[in-house]
Amino acid sequence: MISAILVMALGAIVLGAALGYASIRFKVEGDPLVEKIDAVLPQTQCGQCGFPGCKPYATAIAKGEADINQCPPGGEEGIRKLAELLGREVKPLSEEHGVEKPKSAAVIDENLCIGCTLCIQACPVDAIVGAAKQMHTVVERLCTGCELCLPPCPVNCIAMVPIAESVDTWKWRYPVFRMMPKEGKAA
Amino acid sequence: MLRALFKFNGGVKPQTHKLDSVRESIGQIPLPAELVIPLHQSIGGTPRPLVKAGEKVFKGQMIGAADGNVSAAVHASTSGTVKAVEMRTMAHSSGLGTLCVVIEPDGEEAWIETRPVAWRSLPAGEVRDILRDAGIVGLGGAVFPSHLKVQGSRSTKFKTLIINGAECEPFITCDDMQMRERPAGVLRGAAILRDLLQAEEVLIGIEDNKPEAIASMRAAVANLGDTARDIQIVPIPTRYPAGGAKQLIRVLTGIEVPHGRRSTDYGVQCFNSGTAYAIHEALEFGRPLISRIVTVAGNVEAPRNYEILFGTPMRHAIAPTRAKPDSDRVIMGGPMMGFAMPNPDVPVIKATNCILVGSPALFPPPEPEMPCIRCGECAKACPADLQPFELYWFSRAKQFGKAQEYALFDCIECGCCAYVCPSHIPLVDYYRFAKSEIWDREREKAAADAARERYEFRLAREEREKQEKAAKLAAKAAETRAKLAAEAAATAAEDDPKKALIAAALARAQAQKAEIQPDNIEQLTPAQQAEVAEIEARRAQIREIAHTPPENKP
Amino acid sequence: MAHNSPYLLKPASVRSVMLRVAAALLPGIAAYVYFFGAAILVQLALASATALAGEAAILALRRKPVWLFVSDGSALVTAWLIALTFPPVVPWWLTVTATLFAIVVVKQLYGGLGQNPFNPAMAAFALMIVAYPLLMSQWPAAGFADFHTQLGLIFGERALDGITMATPLDALRTALHSEENRATVAAVIAQGASFGTLGGKGWEWIAAGYLLGGLWLLQQRIVTWHMPLAFLAALGLIAGVFHLINGDQFATPLFHVFSGGALLGAFFIVTDPVSGATTPRGKLIFAAGIGLLTWVIRTWGAYPDGIAFAVLLMNIAVPLIDMHTQPPVFGHKKGDGA
Numbered sequence A: 001m002i003s004a005i006l007v008m009a010l011g012a013i014v015l016g017a018a019l020g021y022a023s024i025r026f027k028v029e030g031d032p033l034v035e036k037i038d039a040v041l042p043q044t045q046c047g048q049c050g051f052p053g054c055k056p057y058a059t060a061i062a063k064g065e066a067d068i069n070q071c072p073p074g075g076e077e078g079i080r081k082l083a084e085l086l087g088r089e090v091k092p093l094s095e096e097h098g099v100e101k102p103k104s105a106a107v108i109d110e111n112l113c114i115g116c117t118l119c120i121q122a123c124p125v126d127a128i129v130g131a132a133k134q135m136h137t138v139v140e141r142l143c144t145g146c147e148l149c150l151p152p153c154p155v156n157c158i159a160m161v162p163i164a165e166s167v168d169t170w171k172w173r174y175p176v177f178r179m180m181p182k183e184g185k186a187a
Numbered sequence B: 001m002l003r004a005l006f007k008f009n010g011g012v013k014p015q016t017h018k019l020d021s022v023r024e025s026i027g028q029i030p031l032p033a034e035l036v037i038p039l040h041q042s043i044g045g046t047p048r049p050l051v052k053a054g055e056k057v058f059k060g061q062m063i064g065a066a067d068g069n070v071s072a073a074v075h076a077s078t079s080g081t082v083k084a085v086e087m088r089t090m091a092h093s094s095g096l097g098t099l100c101v102v103i104e105p106d107g108e109e110a111w112i113e114t115r116p117v118a119w120r121s122l123p124a125g126e127v128r129d130i131l132r133d134a135g136i137v138g139l140g141g142a143v144f145p146s147h148l149k150v151q152g153s154r155s156t157k158f159k160t161l162i163i164n165g166a167e168c169e170p171f172i173t174c175d176d177m178q179m180r181e182r183p184a185g186v187l188r189g190a191a192i193l194r195d196l197l198q199a200e201e202v203l204i205g206i207e208d209n210k211p212e213a214i215a216s217m218r219a220a221v222a223n224l225g226d227t228a229r230d231i232q233i234v235p236i237p238t239r240y241p242a243g244g245a246k247q248l249i250r251v252l253t254g255i256e257v258p259h260g261r262r263s264t265d266y267g268v269q270c271f272n273s274g275t276a277y278a279i280h281e282a283l284e285f286g287r288p289l290i291s292r293i294v295t296v297a298g299n300v301e302a303p304r305n306y307e308i309l310f311g312t313p314m315r316h317a318i319a320p321t322r323a324k325p326d327s328d329r330v331i332m333g334g335p336m337m338g339f340a341m342p343n344p345d346v347p348v349i350k351a352t353n354c355i356l357v358g359s360p361a362l363f364p365p366p367e368p369e370m371p372c373i374r375c376g377e378c379a380k381a382c383p384a385d386l387q388p389f390e391l392y393w394f395s396r397a398k399q400f401g402k403a404q405e406y407a408l409f410d411c412i413e414c415g416c417c418a419y420v421c422p423s424h425i426p427l428v429d430y431y432r433f434a435k436s437e438i439w440d441r442e443r444e445k446a447a448a449d450a451a452r453e454r455y456e457f458r459l460a461r462e463e464r465e466k467q468e469k470a471a472k473l474a475a476k477a478a479e480t481r482a483k484l485a486a487e488a489a490a491t492a493a494e495d496d497p498k499k500a501l502i503a504a505a506l507a508r509a510q511a512q513k514a515e516i517q518p519d520n521i522e523q524l525t526p527a528q529q530a531e532v533a534e535i536e537a538r539r540a541q542i543r544e545i546a547h548t549p550p551e552n553k554p
Numbered sequence C: 001m002a003h004n005s006p007y008l009l010k011p012a013s014v015r016s017v018m019l020r021v022a023a024a025l026l027p028g029i030a031a032y033v034y035f036f037g038a039a040i041l042v043q044l045a046l047a048s049a050t051a052l053a054g055e056a057a058i059l060a061l062r063r064k065p066v067w068l069f070v071s072d073g074s075a076l077v078t079a080w081l082i083a084l085t086f087p088p089v090v091p092w093w094l095t096v097t098a099t100l101f102a103i104v105v106v107k108q109l110y111g112g113l114g115q116n117p118f119n120p121a122m123a124a125f126a127l128m129i130v131a132y133p134l135l136m137s138q139w140p141a142a143g144f145a146d147f148h149t150q151l152g153l154i155f156g157e158r159a160l161d162g163i164t165m166a167t168p169l170d171a172l173r174t175a176l177h178s179e180e181n182r183a184t185v186a187a188v189i190a191q192g193a194s195f196g197t198l199g200g201k202g203w204e205w206i207a208a209g210y211l212l213g214g215l216w217l218l219q220q221r222i223v224t225w226h227m228p229l230a231f232l233a234a235l236g237l238i239a240g241v242f243h244l245i246n247g248d249q250f251a252t253p254l255f256h257v258f259s260g261g262a263l264l265g266a267f268f269i270v271t272d273p274v275s276g277a278t279t280p281r282g283k284l285i286f287a288a289g290i291g292l293l294t295w296v297i298r299t300w301g302a303y304p305d306g307i308a309f310a311v312l313l314m315n316i317a318v319p320l321i322d323m324h325t326q327p328p329v330f331g332h333k334k335g336d337g338a
């Protein structure tokens, strides 16, 4: 009896020591969780999540200070990925943070632009080019669609235009599972 | 001499349906009322349009210049007037539009000046540029720019050039007819490629169900004498997809080129026979690629091959073959890998090797899809040695990572698996879906990464600016303090000097005031002065508007 | 409705596969009737009717297209395998329960056609032999073909004595085990009335019938050679090795191959695509595993035949086998890197 307990205690000690050693030995530097979460976020940098950018939101999620359903640009797919990464339940997008919209890019009406540079200062990814008093334009390829440039524009000349599907970005649809024999085909 | 051939695994033997379209020689089609020539006809960048509406173009004139090196030029296929450069429905399953040059033919077929290319005396890079500007792309259907393939590998010595005349898909006979009627052109093209690539041997693989093409090509080899040296015509067993580039390379040389590797790394390269012909035309006569041979077959009374100008609406090309009344769709390509067109008016493009008219009787809708019974038929049929049903499970469950692990991208979409599946599962549809989803995700990922980088760059810049500003302020403050301290010290020492100092400071301030007056205003014209005033006014206005909260904006 | 390439499809269907499998069972069934009377036909009919009705009912419940799936023939094949592996004179309710269990629980509750991880017929067999060991080991003697008596056994009171006997496999093991290893294989076989030239009397001919049907399936390319060959080879090999070591204690390989459900199993049970391994190497491993386990269970286990348990055990290992035997993809063969 005694010896059995001793053996088990010894086993526990050895295992515990091994685990403890491993946790020190294989400790990972930095905070990879934040990086991992940030990698899943869409990087729109729009702030709709209530944080000043994707990285701060990622940090908040990692700390457990924010829920995973606050990023509208990431949408359902983004929530699913976060849930998978963090081993949590998938939940619908929180409405107070916004709705998922089709991916869009900002377009400046070049006839109206007065060259005020205010939008340039607002753009989180430097996607707008132009100098003071020169007409400004958005580089569509770089625009994340965050809409942050809309409010500062004094003449309201920026509009969000959904990015149209092109032959190059067109996707094959999910095949329909044809289980039922087709009806009305006799005609 | 008999060559030892190799085998690829899998493959199927569907009915070939090839005999009907080879009864008559390659025909011509009258000019259509308008030609719609899409600029984007090859893999790679979309060519830049070089013409505007109203401009007159000659046959063979370049109307779209290659965008970067991975791209190929596009040319007017006849002479006439450019009606528009606009979006038109593309010959693509999506039914979306691309930028097209619409030409109204003048009926004169007036060629732009063409000149043979002295390619033998030109450096290889220049020959490649010429091929790119002649718009030469792979005519087997993949439309990969050919000039990129005329390039050996640094690591491996080039050995075998393969010309693909296998043409394994049912119904399609355009290469067959070309090899029957124009064997010399194909061979001369092959000879050019041989010399450009410095190949030791040239193997022209033709499926053994095309004895006429084999005979005609062999006769031409004999006729051409030294030009056709080292060129061999090799009949290969008829089995779909023996005409897939990888499968043909395997059959002829035993080499398996994995996905994502260049075949030149293995000392081989493969061109379609039609491409060889087009290269011959481009270099020997200076004629760019403006037409191709297209098989028009399927549910038509008189299937036949035609030489068709790019941009010809498919409907126009089908007309002489008389589509049967129950036809319900037009397919570009063969029945195994072709794509249904959004409507019959889309133009013939470089990728159009076959226009297949379909009907419910000819291509009946598949029976209802049943669950996979894991019978393994698909795996037996797969020429890429994949496990199609596993790919199907993963694609269906949208487990794209898993699907990639099981080599989804090695799938050549040949359709053998779906052809044999007893459960009638549209397997290839699942792969196409999964592949385009993965591509989309990769695009999104790349965009997100770029956005993150730019955002972080911006943050760093803002941070730097802030620090610089703070540093400046701090420096200034220090300076002032030092000055004050000095002054205080001076005051303590002597009273008079202090007054003198104040006087001096006042004088300096006066001088400064004068300095910041706008320069050179006096010399400006009144008009310019007015403009400056206007700018100032507008600046003031903007400042005002900018400080209004956004909600109050009109 | 759009459908995409390939537009040409081979005229193949699950139905034609299943019906050809059923057809391949016919020579064996004919021999069965010849040696053991028409009772088996009654059982086949019972099982078929139950399977089809059960499948239709549950499909309707699951709101799946009933006719499409009932007519695919897979339930029929399962039913026939149940009938053919059970003793022909088991009471009707046993056949019905077993079939319902196979179709409803093992097949449909796991998702229906194509989804079941276990072979339904074998699962039913295993369940019944555990639940009703006695009923499941009452086999009629060869030549016992009085249809009236058989019907009585199936539908009425059971008066079995003298009519049924142990199967050759059973008889052999019981004899070898009970007489404290004094009996030898040769002696047992010489005395036993149920032994024929190769396996059991009559049974060997039925097995030959299955072999014939199986070869036809091979020719039809419905099964590949991998599974039958690996199964029979493994069974024969291990039997042979032990027979050579101790011929008195261990029966010959031929006896094993022609006894019990070995040949039925080789071509019709082991080869069930849904619950089996799918890669070529996987198929070899899977079938060989069943062969070895079958021999082990036959030799040392407590049940008359070992195939059912061997199949179920290997079913569990299928995902593992498949995962580790993925064939190399085109161009990625040995030494090519990547």
Ligand code: SF4
Binding pocket: A041, A042, A043, A044, A045, A046, A047, A048, A049, A050, A051, A052, A053, A054, A055, A057, A070, A071, A072, A073, A074
């Ligand atoms: S809501 Fe905007 S800022 Fe927040 S994580 Fe999503 S994209 Fe980034």
Ligand code: SF4
Binding pocket: B371, B372, B373, B374, B375, B376, B377, B378, B379, B388, B389, B392, B417, B420, B421, B422, B423, B424, B425, B427
């Ligand atoms: S052929 Fe069809 S049913 Fe058979 S394994 Fe492949 S996908 Fe499944």
Ligand code: SF4
Binding pocket: B378, B381, B382, B383, B384, B385, B386, B387, B388, B410, B411, B412, B413, B414, B415, B416, B417, B418, B427, B428
């Ligand atoms: S379509 Fe892909 S998976 Fe199917 S047989 Fe062809 S290569 Fe294999």
